[in-house]
Each structure stands twice: as structure tokens, then as C-alpha cells.
Amino acid sequence: METIIAWASSTALSIWVVDNMWVWPIAETLHFFGLSLLLGSLLLIDMRMIGWFKRIDIRATHALLPLVFIGFAINLATGILFYFGDPGRYTINIAFHIKMILIVLAGLNALLYYWKIDPVISTWEAHGNTPLIAKAIGASSLAFWFGVLIFGRLIPYMGTG
Amino acid sequence: MNTFEWLEMSALAEWVGASMIGYPLMLASHGVGMAIVIGIIFMLNLRLIGCFRGISLGSFNGLLKLAWCGFVLNFLSGCALFTAQATVFIESTPFLIKVFAIFLAGINAALLQSALRKNADHWDSGVELPRSVQIMAVSSITLWSIAIIAGRMIAYLDVA
Numbered sequence: 323m324e325t326i327i328a329w330a331s332s333t334a335l336s337i338w339v340v341d342n343m344w345v346w347p348i349a350e351t352l353h354f355f356g357l358s359l360l361l362g363s364l365l366l367i368d369m370r371m372i373g374w375f376k377r378i379d380i381r382a383t384h385a386l387l388p389l390v391f392i393g394f395a396i397n398l399a400t401g402i403l404f405y406f407g408d409p410g411r412y413t414i415n416i417a418f419h420i421k422m423i424l425i426v427l428a429g430l431n432a433l434l435y436y437w438k439i440d441p442v443i444s445t446w447e448a449h450g451n452t453p454l455i456a457k458a459i460g461a462s463s464l465a466f467w468f469g470v471l472i473f474g475r476l477i478p479y480m481g482t483g
Numbered sequence: 484m485n486t487f488e489w490l491e492m493s494a495l496a497e498w499v500g501a502s503m504i505g506y507p508l509m510l511a512s513h514g515v516g517m518a519i520v521i522g523i524i525f526m527l528n529l530r531l532i533g534c535f536r537g538i539s540l541g542s543f544n545g546l547l548k549l550a551w552c553g554f555v556l557n558f559l560s561g562c563a564l565f566t567a568q569a570t571v572f573i574e575s576t577p578f579l580i581k582v583f584a585i586f587l588a589g590i591n592a593a594l595l596q597s598a599l600r601k602n603a604d605h606w607d608s609g610v611e612l613p614r615s616v617q618i619m620a621v622s623s624i625t626l627w628s629i630a631i632i633a634g635r636m637i638a639y640l641d642v643a
Contacts, residue, residue: 351635354517355628362522366538366546375545382537386526468515475514479507 323413330409339407346407349400356400357471360393364467371439371452371460379448384440417480421473428466435459487569496566506567512560519553521627524592531595531612531620541603547596554589577640581633588626595619 330336339345363386370378405412412418438455446452452460473480490496499505527543529535565572572578598616606612 347635347639351632354631354635357514357518358521358525358631361518362524362526365519365522365549366526375542377539377542377545379537379539379542382535385535385537389526389529468518471514471518472511475511476507 327409327413330406330413333406335403336406336409339403345403349403353397353400353404356393356396358393359389360397361467361471363387363389363393364463368460368463371456372464373452373457376449376451380446380450380452381444381448384443412477414482415477415480416482417473417476421470421477424466424469424473428463428470431459431462431466435463487573490566490569493566495563496569499563500567506564509560509563513557513564516553516557516560517631520550520557521631523547523550523553524588524623524627527595528620528624532617539603539607540599541607543599544596544603547592547599550592554592572637575637575640577633577636581630581637584626584629584633588623588630591619591623591626595623 366375366378367383367386367390369375370380370383439459484492491500499509523543523546527547530538530540530543595616598619
């Protein structure tokens with residue numbers, strides 16, 4: 323971990339974030355916009371997959387996926403700035419570790435969506451109930467992403483445990 | 484002792500400010516509530532300005548109820564966070580801007596909601612949305628964006 327911290331602190335990106343005091347607050351603000359886009363679009367997609375809000379045409383939720391990716395891209399980019407801006411803090415932080423694990427789990431869950439749901443969703447009944455696998459993937463997605471949000475918020479409070 | 488000093492001495496402020504879990508719990512709740520309110524409202528507004536037309540405006544009648552649950556969660560967690568540093572917040576310009584923006588955004592959301600309740604089925608039949616509704620959608624995005632930006636700036640633009 324010492325090696326990772328030493329390397330990350332020595333990068334040009336790290337020096338840029340540290341030297342420009344406005345980078346951090348702007349990145350934080352953008353991180354909140356990204357979070358709202360990511361979770362807003364996922365709320366619609368996943369709650370409908372669980373079988374709630376049946377007035378939403380489930381086949382149309384597909385059109386929200388670009389927003390999920392835009393939100394994620396904004397937060398990945400700004401997240402990288404935070405990490406390199408303070409590697410000594412994040413590398414050893416327990417809440418940050420949990421957050422990263424949850425993002426990986428959410429990513430694997432998204433792969434499952436592309437494998438099991440994406441190829442067949444256009445054939446589903448617009449306002450009908452959903453199969454168990456869709457309910458499971460939708461519920462897991464919301465649990466993982468809200469977990470990501472909560473543990474992200476806890477980074478300043480959980481420290482190194 | 485004024486009202487804000489009194490608030491800071493209250494049992495709630497004590498719990499939020501001094502207990503191990505009070506502040507992080509309220510802050511995490513405030514984040515969850517924000518994702519729900521602003522997430523759903525952003526989706527509605529994007530739909531109103533013409534994105535993803537396959538999702539009917541009628542489906543937002545139910546979603547907006549959930550958004551108001553997020554709003555209440557954030558009002559309550561926001562009040563708890565406020566008490567912990569009431570005298571600081573009440574003199575913070577970004578905080579006052581944030582509260583005013585949310586006040587206007589809340590009125591805007593309530594007006595949009597009642598318009599949706601009345602007209603969603605008609606609008607979903609493929610007619611052009613009234614200009615006033617599109618203006619309200621853009622105002623909504625703007626006001627919530629101001630709330631996010633000003634909220635973040637509270638920690639950076641200290642009161643003199």
C-alpha cells in the first residue's frame with residue numbers, strides 16, 4: 323500500500339489536483355450531478371424490473387441506459403481526481419474499500435443484465451409482471467448502488483477502522 | 484441567547500454533533516434522499532423536454548410520490564444537520580441560496596405534479612407539450628442544480 327500511495331502521490335495528476343484548490347469542490351459538485359443521473363435512471367429501470375410502477379413500459383426503460391453510463395462516466399472521472407488528490411487517505415480507508423467492492427459487484431450485476439435481460443426485454447409485455455431473475459437483478463442493483471452512495475458518504479467518518 | 488444559539492444547545496444538535504453516528508447517519512440519509520428527489524425529478528424534466536418518449540408521462544404520477552418521500556427525508560435530515568451548526572448556517576450565503584432554490588423548486592414540482600395529474604393522458608397521446616410546461620421543466624433542472632452547487636459550496640465559502 324505504501325508503494326501505491328507513493329506512486330499515486332508522485333503523478334502529475336496528483337500534483338495538479340493538490341495545486342489547484344478549485345478542482346476539488348468542482349469535482350465534488352459534478353460527482354453529485356453524476357450520482358443523481360446514475361441513481362435517477364437506475365431507480366426507474368430497477369424498480370420497474372422489480373415489478374413496481376407498472377405504468378412504465380418496461381421495454382422503454384432501455385432508453386434510459388445512456389444516462390446510467392453518462393452518470394457513471396462523470397463519477398468515474400471525478401472519482402479518479404479525488405483518489406489522486408489524496409491517495410494516502412483513500413488507499414487505506416475502509417469505507418472506500420467497501421465502496422469499491424460494491425461498485426465491482428454492481429458492475430457484475432450489470433453484466434448479468436446484459437446477458438439475461440437485455441436480449442429478451444423487448445419481447446416482454448409492456449405493463450406486465452417481471453420474471454424472478456429481473457426482480458433479483460433490479461433489487462441487487464439498487465442495493466449495490468445505494469450502498470455505494472452511503473459508503474462514499476461515510477469515507478470521512480470510518481477512517482482506517 | 485437567540486433562537487439559533489438555542490437550537491445548537493438542543494438535545495438533537497447534541498446527538499448530531501457529538502455522538503459517533505448522528506452526523507454520518509444524517510449526512511448519508513441526506514445523500515440517499517437527494518438521489519431519490521433529484522434523480523426522479525431530473526428524469527421527469529428530461530422526459531418533459533423530449534427525451535425517452537417511450538416512458539409515458541402518466542408513469543411519473545406514481546414516481547413523484549416517491550420523490551416527495553425523498554424530499555421529506557431530506558427536509559428532516561437537513562433540519563437535524565442544521566441544528567448542529569445553526570449559527571453558522573444561518574449566516575452562510577450558499578446555505579441561504581440553497582434553501583431558497585429548494586423552496587422555489589418544491590413549488591415548481593408541486594405545480595408540475597398537479598399539471599401532470601390533470602393532463603398526463605392527453606399529453607401521452609402525442610400532442611405537443613405546452614410551452615409553459617417546458618419552461619417549468621427547464622426551471623426545475625436549473626433550481627435543483629443551484630441547490631446542489633450551493634449546497635456543496637457551504638463547506639468552501641466560509642462566512643466572513
